Amino acid sequence: MRILPLILAPMLFLGALAGCSAAPQPRAEHVLTYASPYPPSHPFGLADQEWMKWIATKSGGRIAFKPYWSGALLSSEMSMEEIRHGVADIGLITPIYSKGGAHLLRSQSAFYGGIRDITDQVEVYDCLAARFPQFGKELHGLHVLAVQGGNFPGVLTRDRPIRTLADFKGLRLRAQTDAVDILKQLGADPVNMPMGEVYSALAKGVIDGVVAPADTIRSLHFAEVARHFTTIRVSRGAYPARAMSDRAWRRLPPELQAIMDEGRRVWEAALNRQLLKAEEAGIAYGKSNGISFSPISPAEQQAFDALYNKDALIQARRLANVGIDAVPIYREAQRLIAAGDIRCEAK
Numbered sequence: 001m002r003i004l005p006l007i008l009a010p011m012l013f014l015g016a017l018a019g020c021s022a023a024p025q026p027r028a029e030h031v032l033t034y035a036s037p038y039p040p041s042h043p044f045g046l047a048d049q050e051w052m053k054w055i056a057t058k059s060g061g062r063i064a065f066k067p068y069w070s071g072a073l074l075s076s077e078m079s080m081e082e083i084r085h086g087v088a089d090i091g092l093i094t095p096i097y098s099k100g101g102a103h104l105l106r107s108q109s110a111f112y113g114g115i116r117d118i119t120d121q122v123e124v125y126d127c128l129a130a131r132f133p134q135f136g137k138e139l140h141g142l143h144v145l146a147v148q149g150g151n152f153p154g155v156l157t158r159d160r161p162i163r164t165l166a167d168f169k170g171l172r173l174r175a176q177t178d179a180v181d182i183l184k185q186l187g188a189d190p191v192n193m194p195m196g197e198v199y200s201a202l203a204k205g206v207i208d209g210v211v212a213p214a215d216t217i218r219s220l221h222f223a224e225v226a227r228h229f230t231t232i233r234v235s236r237g238a239y240p241a242r243a244m245s246d247r248a249w250r251r252l253p254p255e256l257q258a259i260m261d262e263g264r265r266v267w268e269a270a271l272n273r274q275l276l277k278a279e280e281a282g283i284a285y286g287k288s289n290g291i292s293f294s295p296i297s298p299a300e301q302q303a304f305d306a307l308y309n310k311d312a313l314i315q316a317r318r319l320a321n322v323g324i325d326a327v328p329i330y331r332e333a334q335r336l337i338a339a340g341d342i343r344c345e346a347k
Contacts (some may be wrong), residue, residue, distance in 0.1 A: 021144045026313050028064035030252060032244075033074035035088035042219055043060065043148075043278040045069060047270035048242075050147075052267035055267045063252075064086060065090075076194035080243070089248035093142070095239055096177060097194055103322050104134050104329070105239055107142045110236035111180030111316065112335040113309040121149030123342040124333055125238035132329050139240060143249040145260060146267035148241035150213060151233040151279045153179075157209035158202055161228035161294050162174035165303060174198050175211040178235055184209075195220065202226055218285035229286060232296045235308055237333070241269060303334075309334075 038044045048272065052065045074082055079093045080102060095105035115121055125147050129135040155162050162168060169187030183190040191207065201207045202225040211234060217223050249257065316330035335341050
């Protein structure tokens with residue numbers, strides 16, 4: 001009777017292999033799942049791990065995390081819904097790619113024309129979210145753990161450098177929502193797609209370039225599929241980017257909820273630091289790998305900024321079609337930016 005051993009041997013081997021590869025489960029009162037579409041080596045992933053370590057230490061080991069990276073659980077377009085419904089306890093959410101239910105969150109990132117840096121992006125967002133209830137309505141079912149700003153995008157192209165606004169004509173470019181209409185006015189053909197799809201689209205020639213910050217040259221390996229970077233300054237705002245489902249939040253006792261809230265500034269500071277570090281590394285990497293960097297003249301930048309703010313007001317008015325009065329939100333964002341000293345007690 002050798003059949004049984006022959007059957008059992010592969011099963012025992014697979015079982016042993018699974019046991020060797022399985023990560024040890026952390027011993028904690030609350031083991032929270034975390035999901036991200038990015039790998040742990042990405043600047044976002046590095047900041048996420050810094051936050052996890054801080055929370056675990058601050059909680060005295062009462063909170064631990066089980067992360068799922070590289071899109072294993074979350075999608076870009078449905079991340080908010082997926083966290084609401086418990087696909088993961090905590091996740092990287094992307095309202096800027098949401099297919100529905102986040103009209104203001106997606107559009108308001110265009111209201112920040114003239115913003116100076118990442119810290120100010122987050123401060124302006126907090127002021128707006130504290131004052132205008134529509135932000136909270138679109139975040140129902142979620143507890144925001146971090147708001148994310150970002151490095152200012154330029155334009156990375158495959159074959160044609162951009163040195164004037166006229167050079168945009170005819171280029172098919174991946175761009176964030178708030179830049180789409182401006183690019184159309186300049187004669188470009190903009191498309192909005194998740195960043196995870198851009199590399200292959202550039203490699204295949206589906207798009208001619210991408211509106212993105214310089215850190216992507218290295219972090220997303222764009223130096224392999226593009227040759228030119230134009231340092232036009234595209235203003236951008238902040239948006240809620242890390243959130244926990246309300247159901248998972250309510251499972252935590254008040255003292256641990258307080259630690260999670262305190263950790264917001266830790267997470268945002270880590271994101272800020274990693275983004276700036278990645279931008280410096282991206283520029284250095286690009287230069288060493290043959291990327292040409294082309295500045296745009298002050299006059300061309302001024303003309304672009306005027307188009308940006310004009311279009312942002314149009315986008316704000318357009319939200320009336322879905323019952324959102326966004327013009328006061330746009331005007332408040334511009335007032336805060338013009339004032340220079342942005343302070344809100346929203347955190």
